[in-house]
Amino acid sequence: xxxxxxxxxxxxxxxxxxxxxxxxxxxxxxxxxxxxxxxxxxxxxxxxxxxxxxxxxxxxxxxxxxxxxxxxxxxxxxxxxxxxxxxxxxxxxxxxxxxxxxxxxxxxxxxxxxxxxxxxxxxxxxxxxxxxxxxxxxxxxxxxxxxxxxxxxxxxxxxxxxxxxxxxxxxxxxxxxxxxxxxxxxxxxxxxxxxxxxxxxxxxxxxxxxxxxxxxxxxxxxxxxxxxxxxxxxxxxxxxxxxxxxxxxxxxxxxxxxxxxxxxxxxxxxxxxxxxxxxxxxxxxxxxxxxxxxxxxxxxxxxxxxxxxxxxxxxxxxxxxxxxxxxxxxxxxxxxxxxxxxxxxxxxxxxxxx
Numbered sequence: 001x002x003x004x005x006x007x008x009x010x011x012x013x014x015x016x017x018x019x020x021x022x023x024x025x026x027x028x029x030x031x032x033x034x035x036x037x038x039x040x041x042x043x044x045x046x047x048x049x050x051x052x053x054x055x056x057x058x059x060x061x062x063x064x065x066x067x068x069x070x071x072x073x074x075x076x077x078x079x080x081x082x083x084x085x086x087x088x089x090x091x092x093x094x095x096x097x098x099x100x101x102x103x104x105x106x107x108x109x110x111x112x113x114x115x116x117x118x119x120x121x122x123x124x125x126x127x128x129x130x131x132x133x134x135x136x137x138x139x140x141x142x143x144x145x146x147x148x149x150x151x152x153x154x155x156x157x158x159x160x161x162x163x164x165x166x167x168x169x170x171x172x173x174x175x176x177x178x179x180x181x182x183x184x185x186x187x188x189x190x191x192x193x194x195x196x197x198x199x200x201x202x203x204x205x206x207x208x209x210x211x212x213x214x215x216x217x218x219x220x221x222x223x224x225x226x227x228x229x230x231x232x233x234x235x236x237x238x239x240x241x242x243x244x245x246x247x248x249x250x251x252x253x254x255x256x257x258x259x260x261x262x263x264x265x266x267x268x269x270x271x272x273x274x275x276x277x278x279x280x281x282x283x284x285x286x287x288x289x290x291x292x293x294x295x296x297x298x299x300x301x302x303x304x305x306x307x308x309x310x311x312x313x314x315x316x317x318x319x320x321x322x323x324x325x326x327x328x329x330x331x332x333x334x335x336x337x338x339x340x341x342x343x344x345x346x347x348x349x350x351x352x353x354x
Contacts, residue, residue: 071088
């Protein structure tokens, strides 16, 4: 869970006693029992760093002899909490891995993928997610350690980030969860910690603006959205939030100004074009769906999901040959054996040779 955007009507929540944000140093603290296992199963038996990395990944993932950590999108937890629950999302898993990797003597650091094809809507809020993972350098070799990565469709490759930014994402996610529960003072307290950790992170400013808006502070929300745009003029969440804010305040000139910026950005965003196509497809509007799938492909032609969507739109329009061509392209682009089989089976269902 990365950035989130408020689209629906403003909902005011009653202030409740807040949850105090956990101290920064407690988030990556490794429980003594886990430290003992790390020494016994990873460090002591293996002097070679490559073997240590293999043993560490096995400790985290093996459901029988290891921890068997399972991915869960809402599991933003400290290292100790993840050890107890055996659940983690990408932020928590990366924190857990980095904590153990460093105690194992491995050179590891966090990475972030800023734009992913991942949206959800809960309680009148639209969430667009980013993704994080860990990288390990052993001599001239580099390795990626990821949880949930098989579900991520990325526009750009991962880039290295600081521990402070990773921790800011932890507090951001906790803030979003507290907001969903109506615990706005606690959510704002977590957002404030995130801002202190990484004041140059535009996502936190935009998210904090959403929290202020939900608290009834429209002026503070506007300042936060504008701060996000100062850091990243193409931050779509902040632009969308400002459009909604000015619409509510009846400031039509400002609304039009920022809407133009937002629409210009969306025209070149393949993920936005894909989501438009999905909407048209769900409404049975095949021609419009195909048009937006094709635009997504022109902007980001290496994604098999875009061709898969185009194939569905072509079938919706009764164009079997067009669907076949799109499925063939999707199969050629996919590196996943299971997905390739799915595409091949669909082509056979069309009663045409693959």
